[in-house]
Amino acid sequence: MMAKRTAAQRLGRVLEAVTRQSGRLSETPEYGSWLLGPVSESQRRRRIRIQVILTVFIVAANLIGIGVASLLVTVAFPVPSVFSDAPAWLTFAVAPAYVAIALALGTYWITRRTVVALRWAIEERKPSRIDELNTFSAPWRIAVFHLVLWGFGAALLTTLYGLANSMFIPRFLFSVGFCGVLVATSCYLFTEFALRPVAAQALEAGPPPRRLAPGVMGRIMTVWLLGSGVPVVGIALTAFFALLLRNLTETQFGVAVLIISAATLVFGFILMWILSWLIATPVRMVRAALKRVEQGDLRGDLVVFDGTELGELQRGFNAMVDGLRERERVRDLFGRYVGRDVAAAAERERPNLGGEERHVAVVFVDIVNSTQVVVKRPPAEVVQLLNRFFAVIVEEVDRHHGLVNKFEGDAVLAVFGAPNRLCCPEDEALAAARALAHRLRSEVPECPAGIGVAAGKVVAGHVGAKQRFEYTVIGGPVNEAVRLCELAKSRPERLLASWQAVGNASDNERRYWTLGETVTLRGHNEPTQLAMPI
Structure with missing residues (x-):
C-alpha cells in the first residue's frame, strides 16, 4: 500500500530541509573563499x-x-x-x-x-x-x-x-x-x-x-x-x-x-x-x-565568477538547475490538477486511453442548497468559502490515502483504491467520510453538505481523446455514492453509506456504523441497504 503523507508531515519535512540546507548554504562561500566576502556585500x-x-x-x-x-x-x-x-x-x-x-x-x-x-x-x-x-x-x-x-x-x-x-x-x-x-x-x-x-x-x-x-x-x-x-x-x-x-x-x-x-x-x-x-x-x-x-534542494544558483571552462561548468550547472526547477514547477502544477498519485503514475509509465477493472470505494460530497449559498454572498466571498470547504475535503482524503478525482462545481468526488491499491479501500473511505462530516460541521458550518459512500467494481483509467484526456473512474459505485449523497442531504447526520461498503470493511471500522432502512435509490432497480454512523 502506497500511503501519502499528511500536509502537516510534508510541511514539517520541508521546513526541516530548508533549515538544514540554509545552514549548509551559509557555510559555503559564494566566491570560494571567505576573504572575498558575501554576494550581498x-x-x-x-x-x-x-x-x-x-x-x-x-x-x-x-x-x-x-x-x-x-x-x-x-x-x-x-x-x-x-x-x-x-x-x-x-x-x-x-x-x-x-x-x-x-x-x-x-x-x-x-x-x-x-x-x-x-x-x-x-x-x-x-x-x-x-x-x-x-x-x-x-x-x-x-x-x-x-x-x-x-x-x-x-x-x-x-x-x-x-x-x-x-x-x-x-x-x-x-x-x-x-x-x-x-x-x-x-x-x-x-x-x-x-x-x-x-x-x-x-x-x-x-x-x-x-x-x-x-x-x-x-x-x-x-x-x-x-x-x-x-x-x-x-x-x-x-x-x-x-x-x-x-x-x-x-x-x-x-x-x-x-x-x-x-x-x-x-x-x-x-x-x-x-x-x-x-x-x-x-x-x-x-x-x-x-x-x-x-538531496532535493533546488534553491539558488551558483555564482559564476570564472571566465574559463570552469565558468562554463558553473553556467551549465545553473542551466541544469533552472530546468529542474521548471520541471518541478510543472510537476507540482500537474499534481495539483490531476492528483499527486495520478501524476506520479503518469511519470512512471506513459498513460494510454483505456482503463482496468478495480475494486474501489467512492465518497461523494455536495453542498446542501448551494444556490442559496451563492446568491446570498458576493462572488469573492463565495470563492473564499468554497476554498475553505474544499481544503477540508482534500486534507482528509489525502490523510486517508485517497484521490480527489474531480471537483464538480460545489461537489467533490473522491476515490479510494485507484490509482494506488489499498488493502481495504472501504476502511479508508468510511473513516474519511466520518471525519469529513465532523470537520465540515465544526469548521465550515456555512456549507452544510451531504456525504455518500459506496464501494464495488469500477473501470479506472484515462478517458477522452489522444489530445486531451483525464483520469477517472466509471461504474455503479460512483452513481450509487451520488444518490446516497442526495439522500443524505435530508438526513440530520448528513452521511449515508451502502451496507455493502460497511460490510466489506474491517471490524474496527464497522463498529462505528449501524444498519438503516432499505430504499431504492433514484435510477436504481435494486433496493439498497443503508448504513449510518453511530
Missing part, C-alpha cells in the same frame, strides 16, 4: 576589500621576488662581488632607491588603476561589454606593468653594473629578469582571485573574450613554463657561464645551483598552489551544489 565595502587584498598580495609577491633576486646576485654568484667590485653608491643607494620607489609607486598605481577601471561595479551600473573587457584585462595589465617595472630595473642595474664590470651583465639579466617573470605571473593569478566578485558581475554581459580567458590548459602550461621551464633554463645558463667564464669554484657553482633550485621550489610551490586552488574551487562548489540538488 555593499559595493563600497567590496571595493575596499579588493584594494586591500590586491595591495597585500602584490607587496608580498614583490618582496619575495626582491629577496630571491638579492640572494642570486649576492650569494649564488659571489664573483665578482656587488659589495667590493662595484661602486658603493650603486649598491647601497641607487639599487635600494629604485626598489623602494618601484615597490611603493607601482603598488599604488596598480591598485588605484584597477579600482578606477572597475568604477562601473562601484557605482552599481549594469556592465557593458567594455566594462567586461576592462575587468578581465585587469590581471593582464597588472602582469604587464610588473614586467615593465622589473624589466626596466633589470636593464638599469645591468647597464650600471656592467659599466663597472662586464661580468655583472649576465648575472643581473638572468637574476632580475627571472624573478620579475615569476612575480608578474604570481600577481596575475592573485589578481584573478581578488577580482572574482567583480568578474561575477561582469559575466552578466556575456562570456569574456577568449584571448583574455586563456582557459585551464593555458593556465597550467603557463605555470609549468614559468615554474619549471624558466628555472631549468636558468640552471642551464648558470652551468654554461660557469664553464665558459670559469669564474666560479666548484663550491660556488654548487651553492648557486642550490639557491636557484630553492627559488624554483618556492616560486613553483606558490604558483602551483594558486593555480590548483583557482581550478579546484569552482569544481568543489559545483560538487557541493550537486550534492544539494541530489
Whole structure:
C-alpha cells in the first residue's frame, strides 16, 4: 500500500530541509573563499576589500621576488662581488632607491588603476561589454606593468653594473629578469582571485573574450613554463657561464645551483598552489551544489565568477538547475490538477486511453442548497468559502490515502483504491467520510453538505481523446455514492453509506456504523441497504 503523507508531515519535512540546507548554504562561500566576502556585500565595502587584498598580495609577491633576486646576485654568484667590485653608491643607494620607489609607486598605481577601471561595479551600473573587457584585462595589465617595472630595473642595474664590470651583465639579466617573470605571473593569478566578485558581475554581459580567458590548459602550461621551464633554463645558463667564464669554484657553482633550485621550489610551490586552488574551487562548489540538488534542494544558483571552462561548468550547472526547477514547477502544477498519485503514475509509465477493472470505494460530497449559498454572498466571498470547504475535503482524503478525482462545481468526488491499491479501500473511505462530516460541521458550518459512500467494481483509467484526456473512474459505485449523497442531504447526520461498503470493511471500522432502512435509490432497480454512523 502506497500511503501519502499528511500536509502537516510534508510541511514539517520541508521546513526541516530548508533549515538544514540554509545552514549548509551559509557555510559555503559564494566566491570560494571567505576573504572575498558575501554576494550581498555593499559595493563600497567590496571595493575596499579588493584594494586591500590586491595591495597585500602584490607587496608580498614583490618582496619575495626582491629577496630571491638579492640572494642570486649576492650569494649564488659571489664573483665578482656587488659589495667590493662595484661602486658603493650603486649598491647601497641607487639599487635600494629604485626598489623602494618601484615597490611603493607601482603598488599604488596598480591598485588605484584597477579600482578606477572597475568604477562601473562601484557605482552599481549594469556592465557593458567594455566594462567586461576592462575587468578581465585587469590581471593582464597588472602582469604587464610588473614586467615593465622589473624589466626596466633589470636593464638599469645591468647597464650600471656592467659599466663597472662586464661580468655583472649576465648575472643581473638572468637574476632580475627571472624573478620579475615569476612575480608578474604570481600577481596575475592573485589578481584573478581578488577580482572574482567583480568578474561575477561582469559575466552578466556575456562570456569574456577568449584571448583574455586563456582557459585551464593555458593556465597550467603557463605555470609549468614559468615554474619549471624558466628555472631549468636558468640552471642551464648558470652551468654554461660557469664553464665558459670559469669564474666560479666548484663550491660556488654548487651553492648557486642550490639557491636557484630553492627559488624554483618556492616560486613553483606558490604558483602551483594558486593555480590548483583557482581550478579546484569552482569544481568543489559545483560538487557541493550537486550534492544539494541530489538531496532535493533546488534553491539558488551558483555564482559564476570564472571566465574559463570552469565558468562554463558553473553556467551549465545553473542551466541544469533552472530546468529542474521548471520541471518541478510543472510537476507540482500537474499534481495539483490531476492528483499527486495520478501524476506520479503518469511519470512512471506513459498513460494510454483505456482503463482496468478495480475494486474501489467512492465518497461523494455536495453542498446542501448551494444556490442559496451563492446568491446570498458576493462572488469573492463565495470563492473564499468554497476554498475553505474544499481544503477540508482534500486534507482528509489525502490523510486517508485517497484521490480527489474531480471537483464538480460545489461537489467533490473522491476515490479510494485507484490509482494506488489499498488493502481495504472501504476502511479508508468510511473513516474519511466520518471525519469529513465532523470537520465540515465544526469548521465550515456555512456549507452544510451531504456525504455518500459506496464501494464495488469500477473501470479506472484515462478517458477522452489522444489530445486531451483525464483520469477517472466509471461504474455503479460512483452513481450509487451520488444518490446516497442526495439522500443524505435530508438526513440530520448528513452521511449515508451502502451496507455493502460497511460490510466489506474491517471490524474496527464497522463498529462505528449501524444498519438503516432499505430504499431504492433514484435510477436504481435494486433496493439498497443503508448504513449510518453511530
